[in-house]
Amino acid sequence: MSQDHFQEDQETDQYTKQVIENGLSRRSFLSRAAGGAAAAGLFGLSSLPVAAAGTSEPKGLDFAKSSDGGATLSFLPKPKPIRDREIAETLTFDVVVVGAGASGVPAALSAAENGAKVAVIQKAPFALSQGNTGSGVDLATSEKAGIEALVARLIADSNHRCNPKLIRQWAYNSGEAVRWVIDRARQGGSPVVDQGSPVQRAILKVNGYSMGYVTSFFGPKPYTTGDGMRHLAKTAEKAGVRFFYRMPAVQLVQNKAGEVLGVIAKGPNGKFTKFLAKKGVILATGDYQNNKAMSDYFVPDVKHLERKQLDKTGDGFAMAYWAGGVFEPIGHTKMLHDFDAGPASMCDMPFLAVDRKGRRFVNETVEMSLLNNYLRDAENAGHYSQIFDSNYMTQAAAWPGKLVPPEGLKNYMPDDPSPKKGVFESQVNTHVADTIEELAVKIEADPATLAATVRRYNEVVASGKDSDFGKPADRLIPVVKAPFYGIHRRVRVSAICSGMLVNENHQALNADGKPIKGLFLIGNLGGGFYGGVDYPLTVFGLSLGRCYTFGYLTGRHVAKL
Amino acid sequence: MKRSIVPKPATALLALLLVTLSGSGLAAAGKAAKGARTSKHAGQGITCAQCHGKSAKKDVVPMQQCLSCHGDTKDLAVRTAKVKPTNPHENRHFGTEADCNRCHHEHATSENLCLPCHQRFGFKVP
Numbered sequence: 001m002s003q004d005h006f007q008e009d010q011e012t013d014q015y016t017k018q019v020i021e022n023g024l025s026r027r028s029f030l031s032r033a034a035g036g037a038a039a040a041g042l043f044g045l046s047s048l049p050v051a052a053a054g055t056s057e058p059k060g061l062d063f064a065k066s067s068d069g070g071a072t073l074s075f076l077p078k079p080k081p082i083r084d085r086e087i088a089e090t091l092t093f094d095v096v097v098v099g100a101g102a103s104g105v106p107a108a109l110s111a112a113e114n115g116a117k118v119a120v121i122q123k124a125p126f127a128l129s130q131g132n133t134g135s136g137v138d139l140a141t142s143e144k145a146g147i148e149a150l151v152a153r154l155i156a157d158s159n160h161r162c163n164p165k166l167i168r169q170w171a172y173n174s175g176e177a178v179r180w181v182i183d184r185a186r187q188g189g190s191p192v193v194d195q196g197s198p199v200q201r202a203i204l205k206v207n208g209y210s211m212g213y214v215t216s217f218f219g220p221k222p223y224t225t226g227d228g229m230r231h232l233a234k235t236a237e238k239a240g241v242r243f244f245y246r247m248p249a250v251q252l253v254q255n256k257a258g259e260v261l262g263v264i265a266k267g268p269n270g271k272f273t274k275f276l277a278k279k280g281v282i283l284a285t286g287d288y289q290n291n292k293a294m295s296d297y298f299v300p301d302v303k304h305l306e307r308k309q310l311d312k313t314g315d316g317f318a319m320a321y322w323a324g325g326v327f328e329p330i331g332h333t334k335m336l337h338d339f340d341a342g343p344a345s346m347c348d349m350p351f352l353a354v355d356r357k358g359r360r361f362v363n364e365t366v367e368m369s370l371l372n373n374y375l376r377d378a379e380n381a382g383h384y385s386q387i388f389d390s391n392y393m394t395q396a397a398a399w400p401g402k403l404v405p406p407e408g409l410k411n412y413m414p415d416d417p418s419p420k421k422g423v424f425e426s427q428v429n430t431h432v433a434d435t436i437e438e439l440a441v442k443i444e445a446d447p448a449t450l451a452a453t454v455r456r457y458n459e460v461v462a463s464g465k466d467s468d469f470g471k472p473a474d475r476l477i478p479v480v481k482a483p484f485y486g487i488h489r490r491v492r493v494s495a496i497c498s499g500m501l502v503n504e505n506h507q508a509l510n511a512d513g514k515p516i517k518g519l520f521l522i523g524n525l526g527g528g529f530y531g532g533v534d535y536p537l538t539v540f541g542l543s544l545g546r547c548y549t550f551g552y553l554t555g556r557h558v559a560k561l
Numbered sequence: 562m563k564r565s566i567v568p569k570p571a572t573a574l575l576a577l578l579l580v581t582l583s584g585s586g587l588a589a590a591g592k593a594a595k596g597a598r599t600s601k602h603a604g605q606g607i608t609c610a611q612c613h614g615k616s617a618k619k620d621v622v623p624m625q626q627c628l629s630c631h632g633d634t635k636d637l638a639v640r641t642a643k644v645k646p647t648n649p650h651e652n653r654h655f656g657t658e659a660d661c662n663r664c665h666h667e668h669a670t671s672e673n674l675c676l677p678c679h680q681r682f683g684f685k686v687p
Contacts (some may be wrong), residue, residue, distance in 0.1 A: 124654075124655065124658075125655055125656050125657075125658035126656060128654075223652070226653065246658065266625065268624065268625060268626075269623065269625060270623045306677060306678070308678070310654055414681065426646070426647070426678075426679040426680075426681055426682060427644075427678075427679070492678075506663070
């Protein structure tokens with residue numbers, strides 16, 4: 001991409017320009033190299049490590065190059081074209097959706113409701129998703145200034161690195177989309193409910209302006225949005241959508257002009273099926289957290305952190321890249337939580353927190369969603385514990401969040417024989433013990449270290465000033481009265497939520513900023529919606545809400561082409 | 562090196578014998594023998610070709626191949642329904658369709674795919 005081109009195209013927004021300049025695409029390196037002096041300027045600005053070219057490049061294979069052209073990216077091998085004689089069957093639809101998740105299933109149903117003949121191809125044996133809550137803005141009960149204030153808040157949450165147009169698109173369309181998902185999932189048998197505004201209590205006023213929300217809740221656990229999408233898929237089947245399970249997409253079908261005509265998938269029998277899409281292919285393949293090399297390259301921060309998902313190998317990223325798409329620049333946004341080990345409502349409460357060994361490591365007013373940044377090393381690998389004593393119900397009563405009484409904590413204790421309800425039984429990890437040393441054993445910390453940490457913490461508390469980490473005095477409560485409690489959390493990667501460059505129709509853009517005909521990207525594969533270090537928890541359920549909304553809009557858009 | 566030196570059908574034992582007799586020169590036979598040495602099926606009179614086919618290019622064995630002898634995974638899930646703490650063959654990630662090879666490896670030590678996330682699912686995987 002030459003500088004001249006930017007000057008010619010006044011319509012290209014700042015976000016798009018930035019991604020084209022610094023992101024990773026098949027053509028960015030070539031066109032920069034051809035750009036002469038302007039390109040040299042870009043090279044100078046690049047902060048990517050430049051590996052010696054070709055040092056570890058396997059012979060005879062073509063690989064992607066880093067955006068400065070210096071490094072060979074072994075995780076993006078050029079796909080070997082599948083010849084027509086290898087194709088066992090060719091099927092033709094208007095719209096082909098790849099991936100049956102929280103954006104793919106809504107996209108398919110939305111396209112079908114708008115008259116399209118739709119196929120969904122899915123790697124797994126059924127629709128899959130994670131989490132419970134997906135949110136939207138209720139326009140009827142929100143002030144316009146409030147919506148804009150929320151948009152500004154979300155842009156700030158993303159460290160001002162997102163595409164504001166996409167945030168606005170979510171804000172103004174999500175209420176309708178989330179309501180639609182609730183209605184259609186119920187038709188498929190889902191117990192989903194709209195929790196409305198009360199669950200969004202921290203953002204009922206934004207900058208003083210009133211807001212209302214539509215908050216879909218697929219739950220309680222073990223029922224999740226995965227079950228919800230399976231119910232929604234039933235509605236989609238009734239609407240004529242054909243689902244092809246255990247059919248991973250292998251490569252896109254493109255003509256010489258670069259238009260995407262369809263996608264080739266591999267069935268469980270090892271045979272290829274070509275799905276032609278008259279109107280467009282919508283990739284909704286999710287993130288790439290289980291593709292180690294791709295993760296290490298784009299989000300090295302999570303190198304040692306555990307993954308929550310399986311088989312999220314970034315297939316759609318590779319396909320879109322080779323079709324001419326552009327990865328958002330390095331430094332992708334990550335989402336790491338643990339709402340399962342103990343009550344979710346206590347996860348941000350500023351109890352004493354200790355790392356895996358038992359050392360205090362942070363001013364505990366830092367939210368759980370950010371703690372991964374302190375625990376990125378191989379030893380901690382996202383593990384930490386919240387520690388409190390039996391006075392917690394009274395001493396922490398004024399803190400934000402919601403305390404669960406001792407009887408309720410038993411629901412999160414693997415060692416307690418009580419039957420578990422509304423939790424993932426295999427993930428609960430809350431413990432109680434009569435001494436700090438016994439508690440340390442249960443939370444898998446070092447007893448002597450934890451005992452020393454608690455002693456020191458109690459000194460700090462007694463002094464009334466946190467001279468170690470500066471936590472506010474009203475967040476200091478001692479750990480002195482047995483029994484002692486520990487919630488051993490381990491934040492793991494729920495999602496990586498940066499993606500590839502799209503416009504407001506969620507159509508993939510190439511390195512010239514031009515739409516790639518026939519190719520649409522939604523869900524966590526779609527770029528531009530985040531950009532910060534971590535996924536923001538401002539709007540509870542933003543991630544799924546965005547997936548539903550962009551699936552709903554994109555399915556409709558492509559069906560009407 | 563031509564693949565034709567691999568006896569067809571090659572029993573594991575024969576392949577092993579061949580490579581022993583002929584030294585290190587026979588790469589193809591050596592490869593077959595290595596596979597046979599690590600194979601858990603080899604001792605039961607099952608040949609390489611029964612899973613891998615006879616083609617010179619040895620493709621990844623699809624799961625269907627496992628099922629052709631071991632039967633449907635739904636039946637397997639019924640047989641392990643009472644395994645504690647949970648039925649490994651029917652789960653929320655794959656239903657009854659998990660690829661056998663994700664846990665049960667033919668040429669390597671088997672692994673417990675559940676364990677990294679579900680730390681109390683301490684299955685022993687044959």
